[in-house]
Amino acid sequence: MGLLEQVFEAGVVGAGGAGFPTHKKLTQVDLLIVNAAECEPLLASDRYVMRTFPDQIIDAVVQIRETFGIPRVVIGTKRHYAAEVKALQDAIGQRGGGIELFLLDSFYPAGDEQVLIYEITGQTVPPGGIPLQVGIVVVNVTTALNIHRATQGKPVTRHYVTVTGEVAQPCLVDAPIGATAADLIAAAGGATVEPYAIVRGGPMMGRRHGQAEVAGLGYGKADGGLIVLPADHPLIQFSQKPIEHVINQAKSICIQCSLCTDMCPRYLIGHQMRPHRVMRSVATGQGAPDLLDALLCCECGICEMYACPMGLSPRRMNIYVKGMLRSQGVGVQDKTVHPEQTRERDYRHIAQQRLIDRWELDGYPTHLDQVVTCEPDHVRLALRHGVGKPSAPRVAVGDKVAVGDVVAGVDFSEAGCLVHASIGGVVTSVDDGWIDVAAATGAGRTS
Ligand code: SF4
């Protein structure tokens, strides 16, 4: 079986958040970049993987390089990740000659795929395009570990999730795919506040969920972070504005200062992503062409969580406008790159620590070492994985499954993935969003 087939059979998708199926991504290119620049404040799972599995990561990278004849491989990580850099350097020295390490400052969003490409190569991926258009493939570092495991015949059935914030024991949880947010919180000693809400992912880009949702929220292959916060924490409250409120604010108090645009990382690599114009266009009812900028937004949150002096929500506006345009079948039209916009970018990097301070996250650890194993008695396996095609169920209620059995999937030719049972047990529910499996023993365990 070739590498792509092994990766497909193991159900590997991008672990960095997008969830794109990896077997549809790997190909012959000029440059392979490994994204090891974990940049969301408080998240520490990729760093743990780098410290703990450097040999496996480098083995995977070497295998990709040799399979596709890729002439250049660069691992992009942070300069201040000293232990991780050392681990990778040692592994490269032993088994991965010729692999470069590119060390970044600690800014957000250094781990944005297109920002990382710009940092390493000075190239801008065309607006609305993908790295392949400039001869580059980017693979997240945890995805690289999963590729290594795929070559050993091991499917993606577990992952490491950073569980932090208002929990008794912030830690990395080694959990089966599909463990619920409630199980992950329990593994970290339980929540220490009531009522609470969670951020699923990092504080900048993660989705917010209320306490009532955590029991039904299965963590998927691309989910690496869970932050518990008081329900009235500013980070939670800010995201709960109804879209009507966001629009009314744009109409009434947007001062068109354009700071949101000046600080936008996509604008600063040369894309015509000008959130102030989107705000103005919605406020005045002008529509296109300015509205079309919203299609270029990567939803990093800089504009609304850092730049805007009025506390407005250009990102929320972009998400709203993007949804509207896509429902009308409107795609990116102007794919011109504007190199003149990149001149100021070196002066507009935002230190991760400033985001931590601004959003009152400074009481929570930024480095985690302790790993807790979570063995729940029930998992919810997601059938949707980010931008990939949803997986079709291949089991029915009452079927018995063992760890590693395929329970849902797509064909190899499709941009989706196989889903494997992550615990042994009985299928208790199947719908178009989830497959629920209950452990055969019925006894969950956290150690
Ligand atoms: S930074 Fe805020 S106030 Fe200024 S243009 Fe952007 S949305 Fe409007």
Ligand code: SF4
């Ligand atoms: S969220 Fe804001 S800062 Fe980030 S890409 Fe979108 S418009 Fe730019």
